[in-house]
Amino acid sequence: MATIKEKKETYYESIIKNGYNRRDFMKFSTYIAAYMGLETSMVAQVAKSLETTPRMPVIWEHYQECTCCSESFIRSNHPIVADIILDKISLDYTQTLMAASGEQAEAAKHATMEKYKGEYILCVEGSIPMGADGNYCCIAGKSALESLKEAAAGAKAIIAWGSCASNGCVQAAHPNPTDATPIHKIIKDKPIIRVPGCPPIGEVMAGVIVHVVTFGVLPELDRLGRPKAFYAKRVHDTCYRRPYFDAGLYAQSFDDANAKEGYCLYKLGCKGPSTYNACGTIKWNNGVSFPIQSGHGCIGCSEENFWDNGPFYERATNVPGFGIEGTADNIGKVAAGVLAGGIAVHAIAANISKKKELAKRVKDATKNEENLKY
Amino acid sequence: MENKKTFRRIYVWQLAVRVFHWLNVLAIIVLILTGFLIANPPALLIKADASELYMMGTTRLIHFLAAYLFLFVMILRLYWAIIGNRFARWTAFMPFNKKVWENIKHVLKIDILLMNEKAHDPQHISVGHNSIATISYLVMFFMALVQIFTGFGLYSDTSEFWLPNLFSWVNPMFGGDFATRQIHHISMWIFIFFTMVHIYLVFYHDWLEGRGEASSMISGYKFVGSGRVKGKKKSSNKESEKN
Numbered sequence: 358m359a360t361i362k363e364k365k366e367t368y369y370e371s372i373i374k375n376g377y378n379r380r381d382f383m384k385f386s387t388y389i390a391a392y393m394g395l396e397t398s399m400v401a402q403v404a405k406s407l408e409t410t411p412r413m414p415v416i417w418e419h420y421q422e423c424t425c426c427s428e429s430f431i432r433s434n435h436p437i438v439a440d441i442i443l444d445k446i447s448l449d450y451t452q453t454l455m456a457a458s459g460e461q462a463e464a465a466k467h468a469t470m471e472k473y474k475g476e477y478i479l480c481v482e483g484s485i486p487m488g489a490d491g492n493y494c495c496i497a498g499k500s501a502l503e504s505l506k507e508a509a510a511g512a513k514a515i516i517a518w519g520s521c522a523s524n525g526c527v528q529a530a531h532p533n534p535t536d537a538t539p540i541h542k543i544i545k546d547k548p549i550i551r552v553p554g555c556p557p558i559g560e561v562m563a564g565v566i567v568h569v570v571t572f573g574v575l576p577e578l579d580r581l582g583r584p585k586a587f588y589a590k591r592v593h594d595t596c597y598r599r600p601y602f603d604a605g606l607y608a609q610s611f612d613d614a615n616a617k618e619g620y621c622l623y624k625l626g627c628k629g630p631s632t633y634n635a636c637g638t639i640k641w642n643n644g645v646s647f648p649i650q651s652g653h654g655c656i657g658c659s660e661e662n663f664w665d666n667g668p669f670y671e672r673a674t675n676v677p678g679f680g681i682e683g684t685a686d687n688i689g690k691v692a693a694g695v696l697a698g699g700i701a702v703h704a705i706a707a708n709i710s711k712k713k714e715l716a717k718r719v720k721d722a723t724k725n726e727e728n729l730k731y
Numbered sequence: 732m733e734n735k736k737t738f739r740r741i742y743v744w745q746l747a748v749r750v751f752h753w754l755n756v757l758a759i760i761v762l763i764l765t766g767f768l769i770a771n772p773p774a775l776l777i778k779a780d781a782s783e784l785y786m787m788g789t790t791r792l793i794h795f796l797a798a799y800l801f802l803f804v805m806i807l808r809l810y811w812a813i814i815g816n817r818f819a820r821w822t823a824f825m826p827f828n829k830k831v832w833e834n835i836k837h838v839l840k841i842d843i844l845l846m847n848e849k850a851h852d853p854q855h856i857s858v859g860h861n862s863i864a865t866i867s868y869l870v871m872f873f874m875a876l877v878q879i880f881t882g883f884g885l886y887s888d889t890s891e892f893w894l895p896n897l898f899s900w901v902n903p904m905f906g907g908d909f910a911t912r913q914i915h916h917i918s919m920w921i922f923i924f925f926t927m928v929h930i931y932l933v934f935y936h937d938w939l940e941g942r943g944e945a946s947s948m949i950s951g952y953k954f955v956g957s958g959r960v961k962g963k964k965k966s967s968n969k970e971s972e973k974n
Contacts, residue, residue, distance in 0.1 A: 660909055
């Protein structure tokens with residue numbers, strides 16, 4: 358897998374070579390086009406691009422991460438996604454899946470980087486630990502930072518796979534001991550597609566790559582650098598339990614009658630209302646289900662700082678610096694009580710301190726009252 | 732303020748200011764109540780059919796309507812800060828001259844720390860806002876901006892209307908909806924605290940100074956000792972008296 362072929366195969370050629378027939382290929386094209394949010398008329402263009410475009414050289418780097426992104430990818434809905442787009446994307450270097458190892462693998466990587474300078478796509482899975490001079494994560498004698506900078510220098514574009522590479526994920530959670538840093542804070546001079554999620558949905562990953570292959574340009578990104586086709590909507594906005602939310606029907610605990618009825622999990626801390634992802638539409642594990650469908654609220658894994666964003670099973674607003682019980686409402690209630698007490702004290706003190714002034718006013722005004730003419 | 736002197740009626744709060752004040756009151760009360768309901772909705776209903784109900788939907792609709800009201804009265808007030816009278820104009824809120832600092836000291840001593848003056852000087856009583864009040868309104872104006880930006884930021888993604896979409900950059904700026912919501916929710920408490928202190932101090936001034944502090948936001952008038960008004964006839968509107 359780590360060898361560089363002289364004549365690059367097209368995607369179609371490698372699909373056929375892998376024992377799929379044309380019908381499978383067309384099904385795949387239709388399916389991936391649908392996920393990308395394209396019109397039916399665009400299916401032909403997707404198919405044509407996959408037929409004629411030579412496979413894109415890809416270097417897939419793993420840094421501080423758990424490889425769940427790769428796992429998600431190879432368990433993608435359609436076999437061609439795993440077999441072709443990942444396996445045959447011409448992954449010239451990926452630590453998890455490549456056959457080569459040691460110096461051989463590094464040599465293959467460097468060969469790709471030189472040969473396809475400015476052409477290859479760099480996929481990064483994992484965050485970069487910046488603490489302790491980057492010693493928390495070293496590969497082939499180089500720190501993750503050095504390795505990333507080297508690989509990024511010749512890349513056409515960078516795809517930040519998963520929450521680690523996109524926003525730091527778990528490693529960057531407070532107190533972030535390794536100073537885990539997402540890619541976009543390190544590499545500033547290359548286009549970066551952020552595909553957050555822990556892990557991101559396999560089809561989303563495939564969709565991004567097919568988009569680049571089909572149109573030759575990066576997909577349209579939102580303000581946070583995420584592909585709009587998959588991250589334009591909140592999980593909440595595409596959730597099949599949304600009617601229960603709007604109706605005001607909520608489960609109060611995971612074992613109550615309301616939960617059994619399939620009511621909205623909003624009060625159980627579901628982060629769907631503040632999480633942008635395609636879980637509600639594309640779903641997971643071959644479209645079988647997604648967390649909310651399985652009765653568990655969304656934990657917001659594709660959002661920045663989701664580990665630090667308060668409890669997973671409570672709808673609370675945490676105030677930084679106030680500990681676990683420091684929800685905004687608890688603090689607010691206490692503060693309002695203290696304030697009310699302060700106001701009461703002030704009112705009493707005012708009555709005492711201003712007694713003379715008041716007495717004089719009352720006296721004057723009483724005199725006026727007595728002297729009223731009519 | 733002595734009983735021998737007469738009082739003069741001063742037109743302090745113009746109609747636009749009063750309208751702003753009470754619509755703002757309405758908007759803030761509705762926003763806070765519906766805001767709490769949205770943040771932590773009661774789950775009283777069981778075994779009901781979603782198609783028959785729209786509780787949360789209605790609550791959110793009311794919240795959004797009140798948000799528009801809040802925004803529009805804020806715009807009205809900003810406009811009035813340009814063309815309004817001396818008590819409404821933006822210059823009344825700028826804490827950059829010596830007189831303002833003198834007044835702050837005075838209010839701190841007399842009204843907050845409840846010290847007594849040796850000789851009561853009515854010149855010290857502000858006709859419009861006192862200087863500490865103006866500073867608190869500046870802070871609240873900033874908080875209102877925070878609420879408008881975070882609120883419409885959260886709302887923008889589900890709206891097709893261009894106005895909320897002007898705020899679509901807010902969520903990404905804070906890194907995501909969650910952070911925006913945190914700010915929105917925590918800032919709401921500032922409004923509650925402000926309201927408590929504000930109402931108390933209105934009562935305090937009305938009770939102590941007896942010149943129509945509370946009713947002035949309804950009628951527009953306050954009363955000052957005639958010594959503070961130039962000329963013999965009715966309170967002239969020629970703007971020459973000292974604050």
